[in-house]
Amino acid sequence: MAPRSRELVVRALARVEGEGRVDVTVREGRAERVELNIYEPPRFFESFLRGRHFLEPPDITSRICGICPVAYQVSACNAIEQACELELDGAVMDLRRLLYCGEWIASHVLHIYFLHAPDFLGLPDTVALAQRERQAVERGLALKKAGNAILDAIGGRPIHPVNVRIGGFYRVPTKAELVSLSDQLRSALDHAVATVEWVSSFAFPNVELEHDLLALHHDSRYAIEDGEIWSSTGLHCTADEFPDHMVEHQVPYSTALHAELDGRRYLTGPLARYSLNSCQLGGAAADAAAAVGLGGQCRNPFRSIVVRAVEVVYAVEEALRIIDRYQRPARPFTAGPPIRTVGHGVSEAPRGLLYHRYEFDPTGLIRAATIIPPTSQNQAAIEHDLRRTVDANLTLADNELTALCERTIRNYDPCISCATHFLTLTIDGR
Amino acid sequence: MTIVVIGLGNDLRRDDGIGPTVARAVAPKVGPDVQTVASGGDPVALLELWAGADLTVIVDAVICDPPRPGVVHRLTPAELDAMRAGMFSTHGISLNDAVRLGAVLDRLPRRMVILAVEIADLDDGRGLSPAVGRAVDAVVSAVLSEIGAPSERVV
Numbered sequence: 001m002a003p004r005s006r007e008l009v010v011r012a013l014a015r016v017e018g019e020g021r022v023d024v025t026v027r028e029g030r031a032e033r034v035e036l037n038i039y040e041p042p043r044f045f046e047s048f049l050r051g052r053h054f055l056e057p058p059d060i061t062s063r064i065c066g067i068c069p070v071a072y073q074v075s076a077c078n079a080i081e082q083a084c085e086l087e088l089d090g091a092v093m094d095l096r097r098l099l100y101c102g103e104w105i106a107s108h109v110l111h112i113y114f115l116h117a118p119d120f121l122g123l124p125d126t127v128a129l130a131q132r133e134r135q136a137v138e139r140g141l142a143l144k145k146a147g148n149a150i151l152d153a154i155g156g157r158p159i160h161p162v163n164v165r166i167g168g169f170y171r172v173p174t175k176a177e178l179v180s181l182s183d184q185l186r187s188a189l190d191h192a193v194a195t196v197e198w199v200s201s202f203a204f205p206n207v208e209l210e211h212d213l214l215a216l217h218h219d220s221r222y223a224i225e226d227g228e229i230w231s232s233t234g235l236h237c238t239a240d241e242f243p244d245h246m247v248e249h250q251v252p253y254s255t256a257l258h259a260e261l262d263g264r265r266y267l268t269g270p271l272a273r274y275s276l277n278s279c280q281l282g283g284a285a286a287d288a289a290a291a292v293g294l295g296g297q298c299r300n301p302f303r304s305i306v307v308r309a310v311e312v313v314y315a316v317e318e319a320l321r322i323i324d325r326y327q328r329p330a331r332p333f334t335a336g337p338p339i340r341t342v343g344h345g346v347s348e349a350p351r352g353l354l355y356h357r358y359e360f361d362p363t364g365l366i367r368a369a370t371i372i373p374p375t376s377q378n379q380a381a382i383e384h385d386l387r388r389t390v391d392a393n394l395t396l397a398d399n400e401l402t403a404l405c406e407r408t409i410r411n412y413d414p415c416i417s418c419a420t421h422f423l424t425l426t427i428d429g430r
Numbered sequence: 431m432t433i434v435v436i437g438l439g440n441d442l443r444r445d446d447g448i449g450p451t452v453a454r455a456v457a458p459k460v461g462p463d464v465q466t467v468a469s470g471g472d473p474v475a476l477l478e479l480w481a482g483a484d485l486t487v488i489v490d491a492v493i494c495d496p497p498r499p500g501v502v503h504r505l506t507p508a509e510l511d512a513m514r515a516g517m518f519s520t521h522g523i524s525l526n527d528a529v530r531l532g533a534v535l536d537r538l539p540r541r542m543v544i545l546a547v548e549i550a551d552l553d554d555g556r557g558l559s560p561a562v563g564r565a566v567d568a569v570v571s572a573v574l575s576e577i578g579a580p581s582e583r584v585v
Contacts, residue, residue, distance in 0.1 A: 063442065066470060114473070127527060130534040138535065144474045159470045 024390055024405065031390040034383045036409075049369040054080055054338050054360055058164050061356070061371065066159055067110065070103040070151070071349030072371075073164040074225050075356040078239070078345025080166050083338040083360060091329035092168040093225070095154055098178075098322045099161070100225045100347070101315040102150025105188070106158070107350035108270075108308040108315075109147060111413045112199065113140030116305045119407045120202035136198055139191045143312065146188035149181055150319060168333030178323045185320050192313040193288050199309050200292035204302045211381045212264050213272035213299075216348050222280045222314060223273070224348050230276055231261060239344035242355055246372070259377040267381040268352030268374050269412065270307040274298055285314035301385060301411035308350075308413075337364050349374055351413050375414040382412050431484045433464045433577050434539065438471050438490040438525060445499070445549030445562045448569070449489040452545075455570045464577060473528040481532070483539035487576045489569060490525055492546040499550035500565035502572060507533075507542050543576050545569060 025033040045064055049057060057076040062069035074096060081088070088096075113136070114126045123129050130137040148158040153173055155161020163169050216227030217236075229237045237245060248259050260266070275297040281289065289310045298307050338360040345356045352374030359368040389408045393401055437453025439446040450468035457466040467479060480486040492503065507529045525544070532538040547569055551559040558566070 125527065127530040127534060130531055134535065137531075141474055141477065141535075145478070148472070148474060158475065159472060 024386060026390060026394065029394060031387040034387045034390070036379055036383045036386070046369045046371055049358075049366050052366050054084070054358070054364045054366060055166050057356070057358065057366070057369070058166065059162070062160050062164075064371070064373070067107050068103060068349045068351065068354075069160045070100050070155065070164070071347055071354050072356075073161065074100060074347040075345045075349075075354045075371075076358075077164065077166055078226055078347060079343040079356040079358050080338070080345070081343070082239070082345060083340045083343030083358065084166065084336045085339050086167050086334050086336055088168055088334060089329045089331065091327055092172070092333065094322050094326060095169060095172060095329075096164075097225045098150060098319055098326075099154040099164070101319040101322070102147045102154070104224070104315040104350050105147030105192075105312055105319075106144055106151060107147075108312045109140055109143045109195075111350075112195065112305055112308055112312075113137060113144075116308075116410055116413070117199065117202075119410060120199075120302075120305070139194060139198075143188050143191050143195065143316075146181075146184050146191075146316065149184055153177060153181055165333055167335050168329075168331075170332060172329055172332040174328055175326055178326055182320060182323055185316055185323070189284060189313065189316045189320070192309070192316050193284060196288040196292055196306065196309040196313060199305045200294075202305070204300060207300050207302060207385075209267060209271070209299045209301060209381070209385070211384070212261055212266040213275050214261060214266045214268045214353060214377075215272040215276045216346060216353060217277055218280075222277050222318075224315075226347060229346060229353070231266065232272075232276065233262075233264070235262065239346040239355065242344065242346065243357070243370075246355075246377075248372070258380045259372065260380070265380045265384060266377070268377050270304050270311060270350075270352075271298055271301065272352065273348060274307045274310065281310070281314050283314075284317050285310050288313050301408070304411050304413070351375055352378060375412075378412055378414070382409060382414065385411075431463065432482070433460075434479055434483045434486045435460075435464060435466045435573055435577065436476070436479060436486065436488045437466075437468045438488060439468075440470060441468075441556060442554065444551040444553050444555055444557060445559055446491050446552055447556070447558060448491050448547045448549060448562055448566070451558065451566055452489045452569045452573060455566060456573050459570070459574060460577065471525065471528075473531065476525075476528045477532050477535070477537045480539045480542070481537035484541065485577060486539040486542045487573050488525065488542065488544045489573065490544065490546055491549040493552075494548050497550055498548050499559060499561035501548045502565065502569055503546040503548070504572070505544040505546055507538075507544070510544050510546075545572055545576075 023033065023035045024031060045061060049060060052060065057080060058073040061072040061076050064072050118125055118129050121129065126137060151158040151161055154163065156163040163171060213232040215230060216223035217230040218227035229242055235245060245262050246259055278296050292306065294306055294310065342359050347354055354374055355372040357370040358366055361367050386405060386408050389404055393404055396404065435453055435456050437449035439449035441447040441450050453466045453468045469475060510526050547562065547565060549562055
């Protein structure tokens with residue numbers, strides 16, 4: 001039989017959230033080349049943040065992503081507040097966590113119902129899903145709406161919130177304003193638990209990842225808006241120390257930088273968070289995970305849909321807890337100029353750990369900025385998974401292999417996930 | 431009669447801001463029964479906005495080949511569906527998919543009109559290109575005509 005080569009290409013796409021392209025070349029029975037090049041915009045943001053005032057990054061960097069703007073705002077705030085040595089009031093920190101819960105709900109639900117679930121049911125999109133399982137999509141819409149309502153109430157609007165500032169918020173809501181969300185969130189909690197049951201009924205290919213896992217950890221809560229950086233290999237470090245362990249380097253077959261943690265490939269995101277911190281979920285989220293037999297760790301990328309659903313339960317329940325104990329803080333923010341020349345900040349974006357670093361001049365203008373989003377950290381792990389998927393499934397027809405590659409990418413919810421229908425496959429040398 | 435005018439797009443992507451620009455220009459020219467919204471295209475928000483309305487007018491940007499920036503196409507949802515292959519959207523889930531989803535979930539207005547404005551420039555930054563900027567008044571008049579409001583004289 002003649003040597004056979006196949007080429008899979010995801011063409012360049014222009015979208016607000018990012019640009020992406022994947023090339024897989026198969027030669028003589030193995031994946032010879034796998035290149036994933038995604039999420040470049042932060043590189044440009046790093047450049048045009050230079051010379052800007054230290055109060056500006058939350059509003060500027062939130063524009064990097066329309067799906068997870070709060071993550072960019074919070075990581076920026078964490079980094080700059082560290083440099084300013086600001087202590088935030090407890091209720092202000094609670095509001096930040098509540099806002100982040102809104103983003104987790106909205107982002108995870110978008111991925112579960114609009115992008116990921118159709119893959120498991122052999123359907124092309126959510127419209128086809130709605131035709132077959134209308135009740136499920138209605139549930140997804142109600143959940144997304146609840147997440148949007150939190151973002152709207154605290155952030156001022158659901159997309160690119162405008163109320164976040166260094167040290168807190170421009171305005172803090174009254175207790176009554178937050179309590180008005182409670183009824184909607186209580187019914188969202190039922191929808192979220194039903195979502196876990198629904199997605200756990202899907203059929204999951206038996207795949208286990210061996211990558212190192214990296215996530216934030218907080219002693220007293222499931223880490224979202226801050227925490228210490230932990231890995232499955234036992235690394236514990238602060239945001240300041242992250243650059244000492246995480247190294248970006250060039251690889252010969254791609255123009256994109258690859259991240260390694262102490263020289264090893266690693267994964268950040270829901271699987272990492274859940275595997276490192278699942279014992280902290282508690283309440284309805286722990287019950288829902290136990291009821292579907294998820295276990296204390298999950299290393300199957302296809303099951304990430306179940307983990308996201310469990311995290312939605314957690315975020316809804318946590319939002320209700322925060323609203324319940326909320327007392328409007330006396331001051332909406334604390335203020336002060338940068339005292340240190342450098343600040344580092346991290347938080348758990350829906351897709352994983354998001355790191356920001358800022359360097360300031362004596363007048364409070366930004367000298368240098370570094371932004372490392374989760375999708376670029378996961379790039380090597382996604383490529384590794386793609387390579388293994390192609391190697392293990394070469395007997396599949398081209399369209400089936402293409403679809404499987406799309407699913408493999410979509411498991412990681414990268415910012416180009418809704419664009420991966422554009423995967424094309426060509427064969428030569430047959 | 432409830433009427434919703436939705437300008438879809440992103441003000442920070444040059445000509446993609448035509449929808450929001452028109453929505454803002456229409457707002458002061460209509461009565462309280464007309465809701466005008468500039469939207470980034472979140473499908474959940476769209477379904478909420480237009481479900482049950484008597485009329486929804488949507489203004490969005492399109493790229494056509496060859497491009498004729500500023501030219502306005504008046505489309506029904508069915509026509510939008512038929513020509514979707516040639517349309518570009520910077521929104522995560524396309525307008526067409528939101529309309530199709532609304533149809534399945536009984537969340538559509540009684541009548542919907544889409545005014546699709548051909549654009550030229552999708553670079554980062556504010557401000558419409560000259561040809562698209564010159565079309566704003568005509569699109570505003572077209573919207574007012576669709577909703578039965580007295581059309582403003584274009585000076």
